[in-house]
Amino acid sequence: MNLAEMREAVHPADVGQAMAGLMAELYPICRSITGDGVRQTLKRIQQEVSIEIREVPSGTKVFDWAVPREWNIRDAYIKNTHGERIVDFNNSNLHVVSYSVPFHGTIGFQELKEHIFTLPEHPDWIPYRTSYYKEDWGFCMAHRQFIDLKEDEKYEVCIDATLAPGSLTYGELCLPGETTDEILVSCHVCHPSLCNDNLSGIALATFLARSIREMPRRYTYRFLFIPGTIGSITWLARNRENVGRIKHGLVVACAGDPGKLTYKKSRQVNAEIDRTVQHVLKHSASEYEVLDFVPYGYDERQYGSPGFNLPVGSLTRTPHGRYPEYHTSADNLEFVRPEYLVDSLEKYQLVFDVLESNRRYRNLNPYCEPQLGKRGLYGPVGGQVDRHSREMALLWVLNLSDGEQSLLDIAECANLEFRHIQQAAKALLECGLLEECQG
Amino acid sequence: MNLAEMREAVHPADVGQAMAGLMAELYPICRSITGDGVRQTLKRIQQEVSIEIREVPSGTKVFDWAVPREWNIRDAYIKNTHGERIVDFNNSNLHVVSYSVPFHGTIGFQELKEHIFTLPEHPDWIPYRTSYYKEDWGFCMAHRQFIDLKEDEKYEVCIDATLAPGSLTYGELCLPGETTDEILVSCHVCHPSLCNDNLSGIALATFLARSIREMPRRYTYRFLFIPGTIGSITWLARNRENVGRIKHGLVVACAGDPGKLTYKKSRQVNAEIDRTVQHVLKHSASEYEVLDFVPYGYDERQYGSPGFNLPVGSLTRTPHGRYPEYHTSADNLEFVRPEYLVDSLEKYQLVFDVLESNRRYRNLNPYCEPQLGKRGLYGPVGGQVDRHSREMALLWVLNLSDGEQSLLDIAECANLEFRHIQQAAKALLECGLLEECQG
Amino acid sequence: MNLAEMREAVHPADVGQAMAGLMAELYPICRSITGDGVRQTLKRIQQEVSIEIREVPSGTKVFDWAVPREWNIRDAYIKNTHGERIVDFNNSNLHVVSYSVPFHGTIGFQELKEHIFTLPEHPDWIPYRTSYYKEDWGFCMAHRQFIDLKEDEKYEVCIDATLAPGSLTYGELCLPGETTDEILVSCHVCHPSLCNDNLSGIALATFLARSIREMPRRYTYRFLFIPGTIGSITWLARNRENVGRIKHGLVVACAGDPGKLTYKKSRQVNAEIDRTVQHVLKHSASEYEVLDFVPYGYDERQYGSPGFNLPVGSLTRTPHGRYPEYHTSADNLEFVRPEYLVDSLEKYQLVFDVLESNRRYRNLNPYCEPQLGKRGLYGPVGGQVDRHSREMALLWVLNLSDGEQSLLDIAECANLEFRHIQQAAKALLECGLLEECQG
Secondary structure, rough: OOOOHHHHHHHHHHHHHHHHHHHHHHOOOOOOEEEEHHHHHHHHHOOOOOOEEEEEEOOEEEOOEOOOOOOEEEEEEEEEEOEEEEEOOOOOHEEOOOOOEEEEEEEEHHHHOOEEEEEOOOOOOOEEEEEOOOOOOEEEEEEHHOOOOOOOOEEEEEEEEEEOEEEEEEEEEOOOOOOOOOOEEEEEEOOOHHHHHHHHHHHHHHHHHHHHHOOOOOOEEEEEEEEEHHHHHHHHHHOOHHHHHEEEEEOOOOOOOOOOOOEEEEOOOOOOHHHHHHHHHHHHOEEEEEEEEOOOOOOOHHHHOOOOOEEEEEEEEEOOOOOOOEEEOOOOOOOOOOHHHHHHHHHHHHHHHHHHHHHEEEEOOOOEEEEEEEEOOOOOOOOOHHHHHHEEEEEEEEEOOEEEEHHHOOOOOOOHHHHHHHHHHHHHHHHOEEEEEEE | OHHHHHHOOOHHHHHHHHHHHHHHHHHHOOOOOOOOOHHHHHHHHHHHOOOEEEEEEEEOOOEEEEEEOEEEEEEEEEEEEOOOOOEEEEEEEEEEOOOOOOOOEEEEEEHOOOEEEOOOOOOOOOEEEEEOOOOOOEEEOOHHOOOOOOOOOOOEEEEEEEEEEOOEEEEEEOOOOOOOOOOEEEEEEEOOHHHHHHHHHHHHHHHHHHOOOOOOOOEEEEEEOOOHHHHHHHHHHHHHHHHHEEEEEEEEEEOOOOOOOOOOOOOOOOOOHHHHHHHHOOOOOOOOOEEOOOOOOOOOHHOOOOOOOOEEEEEOOOOOOOOOOOOOOOOOOOOOHHHHHHHHHHHHHHHHHHHHHOOOEEEEEEEEOOOOHHHOOOOOOOOOOOOHHHHHHHHHHHHOOEEEEEEHHHHHHOOOOHHHHHHHHHHHHHOOOOOEEOO | OOOHHHHHHHHHHHHHHHHHHHHHHHHHOOOOOOOOOHHHHHHHHHOOOOOOEEEOOOEEEEEEEOOOOEEEEEEEEEOOOOOOEEOHHHHHHHEEEEEEOOEEEEEEEHHOOOOEEOOOOOOOOOOOOOOOOOOOEEEOOOOOHHHOOOOOEEEEEEEEEEEOOEEEEEEEEEOOOOOOOOOEEEEEOOOOOHHHHHHHHHHHHHHHHHHHOOOOOEEEEEEEEEOHHHHHHHHHHHHHHHHHHHHEEEEEEEOOOOOOEEEOOOOOOOOOHHHHHHHHHHHHEEEEOEEEOOOOOOOOOOOHHOOOOOOOEEEEOOOOOOOOOEEEEEOOOOOOHHHHHHHHHHHHHHHHHHHHHHEEEEEEOOOOOOHHHHHOOOOOOOOOOHHHHHHHHHHHHHHEEEEEEEEHHHHHOOOOOOOHHHHHHHHHOOOOOOEEEOO
16 A cells, blocks of 8 residues: 555545644643653654654753753742732643743732733734743733733742753654665654644644555655754754765644645755655645745754755745744634645655655667557556646656656656656556666 | 858749649648658659658568558548448548558448547538558548438448558658768658648758758758658668767748747757757747747657657747647648748748858957957948947957857857857958867 | 945045045046046046056057057137137037047038037037047037038138157056955046046046055955056056956946946856845845946956956946937036945945955854854844844854855845845854855
């Protein structure tokens, strides 16, 4: 069963519901770049696919960085003078600035407001803030609630958190293929109750791994569920000797919003992964956008640092920072829809279909066209490809299979969908008109 | 007398009438990929230019193909029960599917209609059909006549044809030049009473050969009058050792319709022939279109198969399949006009003018500009070129003649018509400011 | 004090007035390609910057040319029968065709009019004409005045000029830098009372030299004040062995009209000077135009002759021949405005800022991003660059500093202004995250 057949065997709506279901279960957990929230998340993923959970001790040197102390939080609140919790961590884990140091005390409004973040332009939304590398504490709250605070009131503030030696936790899954050449799929797991960024990416990577697990594959697939930045830096530091195996990669994020699919190119700009994703998007029926590589964004920044320069792009829907709900409480379970998750998943599958089948062949009958009719290659074969495209695909594969150009090169030159070219190559190979080129 | 002078000596309208006259004589002949119709056609062309007529026996192996049996037809008809010929080969040779096997019998409408082809969207036109490589018989007729056939009537059907060992016939003309480097002009001669496709191409190639025969020439010119596909495959198989001599080539077809000139690039995409034709079309006063190479069309498919990869494009007016009259009885003597034939011919001549004169020179005074005034190179010389273009052409040729760039390169860079650049090079050469580079 | 600091220390309006003042002083002088007018002009420039004045004897062979005889003029007029000067050289030195041979006599209108040039389409303007290499004499006058001349009248004509062995005069200034690599700034000084072409270029080059003289510099700067064509040919002939030192160059002309800035590329098309000027213009707030190199125009024709092929472009406002006042008496002190002169000067300074700072660096921490926060590189630093651009500039410099790409390459890739990239490189260099690459 290959990926295409797999997909037909599973009803897309079921997959969408399953992805949404996983997200709903993970939504309440308070994740950060370290801590129990990440562990709990990875254990839930293990119920779907057998990822391994790695622990890297605080203080471990990883290139220019060190693994930070582990952060865990039990409770946090702001109480008014009546002892009422006006801000309560139990209502939303976004209320606490991630990596806030422990604090307990009663302070005036003037001092308190230095530690409060709101979004005046979206007065009902709670922003998401972090302070990983600067020791501080803070609360995030709806602006509409903030303006009701009284200037002359005292507030009891409590952040019952720990920031102490422990470890950084990440998940890794390796699905071996015929070769040790690898395809990397990386998603960040450090965001708390935010859905598109990045429970959608976690759900997509999980269900993508489930489908790839079932199919025969040329490539080895490696899935990483890691905290952003420090996670990829840690993984790269621990796997520095083996990164040369990574031939193609994608960073998964923002995969469930209603926006159009968006591909951010790898630093190599025109790597096979870059051309493959663009081919798939061009031949999809939907609008899409392609962005140049910039050294800003998710973990493609680290995979694409000059010392590694790995061919890792990022396929998302609306990219980070381009939708108003980004990094706010409005990036919730309603913002992300099952049908968009499935659409994103299918595009990833189509990309890997192309990578799996993209090989180079040599036309064994290069002087003039071979007589296709006597081999039964003309006329209707199968229903899915129309006759003209089928015949053109045969002629293009014969004309360009010089041992140098790949099927993707040919598909682009012919302006035909890859699967037509692939089917033509298969038919010609079976007739003995082509041979596969190694290496 | 060079081509340009030649052209001035002959009135274009006379040439157009002569081309149209040749087409009218060839129109009634029933041609196919083999047989007496081709022989008769080539003999008529021999009255214009001394082509050699080659015969290649049926069964001769040519790469992946074999020369087919020879097909000849004497008569064919469908008679109704009154003995009236309701379809008569003598009225139009398009009525019989080319390469129909012999048949004689009386059959019912249901059986007959399986062998009949019509064009419901053009009810008065007879389509053109072939069945070269599948043994079958058939008739083509106007749809308006077909719908009058009676479901319960019996019809006497006769195809008095032979399909038997014989030979494939083609014509070849070699006009030797100063060098053995060749320019190939190829046209297909296998279509029966169809004018644009390809009596127009036959007429153009014939009269082009007549004009080139009279002029001094650097290149050797080879003209092929061949049946489509099997003809070029046969020629390539018999001349495999010498195809390296072909430096430039054009496939001539559809040269007389009112549409704009259209150039289909060679497989090499940016060969000298590709750049030359585009240059000529760009500097013509008329609209034109340039198409990428695709491995579909006329014999450029074979010349451009990967084992040969010859720089052979195709310069036509409206390409095959893009005009409604294509491959129907409406592609007749009225569809093709003498003025379009002459316009096409003149573009071919301009292309060959450029190829003949496109050389590389070296500026012998490369440090600063030479003083043109003291050599009389400034000011009005001849009437045809305006002074500014003439001076700019002199400066461009001096600036770019580094021994690497050709006059065509310079013309493109300067955005000036080739003949201005050519005249400038001639003037500078005469002053001793340039030397020609060999090789 | 670098250029940028310099510029802030001087009020632009003052510089504009000073440039306009210099032009006003030079305006009345009758310059030509040789003669006392050029000497007088260069002596005035010496009061601003210490150029050296070179004299090259008439008859000196310079490549394909020879230095012409020296031309000087004392007086010239056309008198009517009443003895009134109806055309008087003292009113405008444009009245006499430059290099007119001496003449004195009384002639009829029919003979006179063969020697008179006017502009019927601008009846109040006097055209500017020369006859350097053909011995002749002539007058230029307003068309409105010309039509009042009487067909039957005799006119006394006098051109009190000398054309005799002497020398060609030009000015040269070399401002040595840390290296012997040179930047060339060349302007022509051969035009009489014409302001935009080219007193504006003379003023710009003079004040540019004054500002560069004050700043520390990596490059050696060479300023040439030369007669057009024969001047650059003479200079190149005398300095042939050293032209390889010229790494970048600009020809200055037409620098004070209200039109948009226009850059004409060097013959190398994509040299560092070409990319630099385009970068500066792209990031200026104003409209601009970029023209391809053509072997016509000012002295870039000679610097860009194929034997030299120097990377010398031309940065002007409206180019020669594209404004109606060009080469007429309307190109006067009112046509050129101080604010446009200053704007042009500033663009030249920005171009040289980029060239001075455009180096290549190597990221010493190429595996993953370094931790910028711990080095204090995040957050607000200085007021002039916004925070996002500053951070993006840091990330881009780190990502692309592979020892091959220059800061200009990075700025173009990042689509950020060069100074942001330069400031980021400086900050990273100070932190030890970069090292400079030599050569």
